[in-house]
Amino acid sequence: MKLKNKIHLGTSVLLIVIVIVMNTAVYFAAGSMLKEADLDRTVAEARRIMTGVLNPAASVSSADLLRAYAPADGMVRIILPDSTVDGVSASPGAIDLRDIEAVYETAEQRNVIEVGSARYARVIAPVIWRNGDVASLEIMENLQATDRILDILRIVLIAASILAVIPAVISARVLGTVISNPIVNMTQTMRHIRESGRYEQIEMNSKQNDELNEMAETFNDMMEQLEKNYVKQEAFVQNASHELKTPLTVVESYANLLKRRGKDRPDLFDESVEAIHEEAVRMKELTQQLLTLARSDESWNIQKESVHVASFVKEAAEAFEKAYDRRIDVGVHAPFTIITDRAKLRQILYIFLDNARKYSDDEIHLLVEKNEIRVIDKGIGIPSSDIDKIFDRFYRVDKARSRKTGGFGLGLSLAKDIAVAIGADVKIESEEGKGTTAIITLSDISEYRATMNEKTE
Numbered sequence: 001m002k003l004k005n006k007i008h009l010g011t012s013v014l015l016i017v018i019v020i021v022m023n024t025a026v027y028f029a030a031g032s033m034l035k036e037a038d039l040d041r042t043v044a045e046a047r048r049i050m051t052g053v054l055n056p057a058a059s060v061s062s063a064d065l066l067r068a069y070a071p072a073d074g075m076v077r078i079i080l081p082d083s084t085v086d087g088v089s090a091s092p093g094a095i096d097l098r099d100i101e102a103v104y105e106t107a108e109q110r111n112v113i114e115v116g117s118a119r120y121a122r123v124i125a126p127v128i129w130r131n132g133d134v135a136s137l138e139i140m141e142n143l144q145a146t147d148r149i150l151d152i153l154r155i156v157l158i159a160a161s162i163l164a165v166i167p168a169v170i171s172a173r174v175l176g177t178v179i180s181n182p183i184v185n186m187t188q189t190m191r192h193i194r195e196s197g198r199y200e201q202i203e204m205n206s207k208q209n210d211e212l213n214e215m216a217e218t219f220n221d222m223m224e225q226l227e228k229n230y231v232k233q234e235a236f237v238q239n240a241s242h243e244l245k246t247p248l249t250v251v252e253s254y255a256n257l258l259k260r261r262g263k264d265r266p267d268l269f270d271e272s273v274e275a276i277h278e279e280a281v282r283m284k285e286l287t288q289q290l291l292t293l294a295r296s297d298e299s300w301n302i303q304k305e306s307v308h309v310a311s312f313v314k315e316a317a318e319a320f321e322k323a324y325d326r327r328i329d330v331g332v333h334a335p336f337t338i339i340t341d342r343a344k345l346r347q348i349l350y351i352f353l354d355n356a357r358k359y360s361d362d363e364i365h366l367l368v369e370k371n372e373i374r375v376i377d378k379g380i381g382i383p384s385s386d387i388d389k390i391f392d393r394f395y396r397v398d399k400a401r402s403r404k405t406g407g408f409g410l411g412l413s414l415a416k417d418i419a420v421a422i423g424a425d426v427k428i429e430s431e432e433g434k435g436t437t438a439i440i441t442l443s444d445i446s447e448y449r450a451t452m453n454e455k456t457e
């Protein structure tokens with residue numbers, strides 16, 4: 001069954017049951033209250049007769065005595081202990097009541113009896129009769145008026161129930177539609193997306209801030225995110241194949257050259273082999289970087305150990321100085337120890353040092369403070385319009401310049417991925433023409449153990 005119909009049916013049935021139960025309860029409560037009121041009135045009437053018939057004159061017959069007290073629609077009679085009737089008076093419409101068997105009762109009785117199609121309130125009460133005996137005074141009064149009230153009440157309640165149920169059923173239908181429409185929309189959009197392969201958004205026509213709108217919003221955000229990722233992924237594949245195409249073209253043309261004239265021209269042979277080798281190394285580097293980037297989170301194989309950051313930075317700086325013949329100045333403001341993956345942290349640091357080396361000519365500074373490692377250069381800097389994009393894969397500020405320096409534009413995105421894997425944070429602050437500062441924040445508080453009072457080595 002559809003959600004819309006489920007809501008409609010469920011809500012309608014519930015409302016109908018509630019209305020029926022409530023109105024039935026009202027009807028029976030009113031009926032029982034009216035019955036009690038009638039019986040009370042009849043009891044009061046019996047009391048009035050009891051006092052009225054005390055010490056009657058001997059000349060007045062019992063029937064005459066009771067005639068004065070006969071109810072408008074009913075009967076009054078005196079029943080002696082031997083169950084014989086001594087005096088009865090009935091209204092013209094209730095003559096039949098005389099035929100009801102007379103029963104002598106010593107205690108007061110009150111009930112409602114049915115005679116034919118009519119209902120009567122009957123009260124039997126003990127009374128001191130004219131001969132001094134205790135007789136039963138029986139009085140019966142027609143409940144026609146009460147029954148009429150109950151009939152009207154029944155009609156009113158049925159009409160009210162119907163009037164209440166109709167709008168309830170209609171609003172349940174509307175409710176079902178209101179709830180299910182966005183869901184139906186969403187399902188349709190999802191189906192569209194599956195069929196067309198495009199990322200579509202759900203139309204939101206109400207400005208309300210309800211859960212359904214929230215769901216549609218979340219769905220749209222998700223679609224946007226997926227689309228962005230898809231576009232990025234596509235760009236990545238395009239860039240990667242483009243990056244591979246250039247060295248492959250170089251390799252191909254030199255191979256061709258070798259094929260045609262390699263045997264007769266030893267100078268060409270050396271040049272070609274050298275170029276092919278260079279491009280092969282470049283491609284190897286690129287594929288290695290791509291493989292690292294393609295790694296999923298689980299395959300990082302993090303191995304944590306305690307790292308004394310000051311000496312770690314010094315070691316890395318020394319190794320780098322030797323390899324590239326560049327001055328690196330290490331300053332330790334606040335030494336600290338952290339539990340992290342030493343090799344991965346070194347990889348991030350090398351990526352930043354490599355950039356500082358490539359994009360500046362002066363001395364590079366390395367700073368250790370609080371929970372940060374800063375790599376500072378006074379080089380060409382990064383324009384503010386590019387700063388948001390430099391962490392994207394294959395992004396290079398100046399393509400021509402980067403090609404000369406041999407970069408793929410993968411270093412920073414790799415640094416970011418590694419940082420996420422070891423729970424660190426990386427960011428870059430830069431001013432064009434003045435220099436760049438790369439900051440590694442090792443802020444995983446649970447694992448961060450600052451040793452501020454440790455001596456600087």
Ligand code: ATP
Binds near residue numbers: 396
């Ligand atoms: P790769 O690191 O893959 O060899 P790359 O250095 O060009 O190549 P990234 O390290 O990702 O790539 O850097 C992206 C771009 O950001 C660089 O091309 C460069 O334009 C700019 N950039 C990064 N670091 C600096 C820096 N310290 N000074 C100036 N520009 C920088």
Ligand code: MG
Binds near residue numbers: 354355407410411412
């Ligand atoms: Mg780089």
